[in-house]
Amino acid sequence: MIVEKMSGGDTKVLKNIYNQYHHEFIGLIIRKFPKLKYDDAEDIFNDAMVSLYENITKGKLTKENLTSTLKTYFFQIGINKTLAFVKKSSRFNDIQVEIKKNESETFEILDDDELEFEDKLKQVEACMVKMGNPCKTLLELYYYHKCRMIEIAERLGYNTADVAKNQKAKCMKRLRKLLVN
């Protein structure tokens, strides 16, 4: 199942979903909000894909708690993001949006204003790039894609999970050093 595959950090599965939903989702929201530009609609779609992926890797969405189809779940995330965009943009001041549905199916959306510390995050990003692979991939697989050590060991060719774990600690140390300097 797709959810299980993605929970193992397999972003390639996303491509299938991306191809299947992309045009349909963007068509649906532009039809409802004709003032929405295509580029904005695609950004919303991509953000929804990222949220879907993160909900799965963080364990918020599992095959057990998925009560609708994956497509409905994804479209609901995308629609929430669309509504947040519409609410924020003064371009849509001439319309009013009403939600007449049980709120239980809505999902938390973080306000972009929250990225107050983007400069610091960018510094880490620059150091990650400088550090290069395998450390960069290893830390990404562990912290973002939530892969288990044994999976990381398999992917990156370490003999055991313990070797991968030690390697992770070394990579962390290198990253800290790069940031301090």
Added chain:
Amino acid sequence: MENELKDIELIENYLDNLLSEEETANFRQKLNDNPDFAKLYDDLKWIIPGIKYTSRNQLRRELLNYSNDLDKFDENNLPESEFDLEKDFGVYVSEKEPASPLHVSSKNENNAEAPFQSKFFLYSIAASIVILIALTFVFFQTSEPEEAFQLAYNEIGQGAYPFIRENPEDIELNRSSIPQVTADKIQQAYLEYQERNYEEAIKLFEEVRKGDKEKDEKLIFYLGNAYLANNNPQKAIDTFLEITDYNHDYLSKTKWYLGLAFLKNGDLNKAQEVFEDMQENISDSYKDKAIRALEEIKWGIY
């Protein structure tokens, strides 16, 4: 190396809220007692979000590449969807009714056969009617302050300014020289705020800032927000006003919430002044919020 590895795991568990109460207490003790551990903790609070940020950007780039492989999207011939936004997602979109224009004629129709001989008397009556109509209009068209506050606070804005625990770097302190006890109190204050325990957050924020030599705009901003969320708009106003006359990272947010606090306090005139000032002088997303407030609230004479 082995110790550092364990320490990293411990800090990760703390940041993910996976520690028991006892473990959390031990953790805080260790932060107090062990400067190396405290430094590692300070670093990880933003290194881990930084790694996630890097990965998320990488994923976004991959997604953009996917779209290059798709057939071109034809905006003139939108694809059909199996979903209906109203039926399936309960989303109803309609045009806003245009606001009724304030239209009061200033021109009195002078009837030659009017029983009143004095023009002055006639004009006085006409002027009184005009004023009466205008005041009636203002009375009925002006938002009640509480209604205006709810509109701006919850619909245009997002309620109390959220403190996101997912960004542990939010708790990062800019003052490396402060004592650990104070640092813990500040952190606790933000955690109480995040949990919406505003009273407790206010107590801790106030306690901490008593010893402050320099103004911490972030702390004052959250303190004002805690007062506002705790239904004490006057204290919120006093707090926000401490940091609105010079430039800093929290200025636009502070002005927005200052305007909201004036609304909550029933002072629409002051709120309107704040939003107008934002419209002129602010350039981030809070300007849009201020413009919406100016457009959507029916401002009147108070």
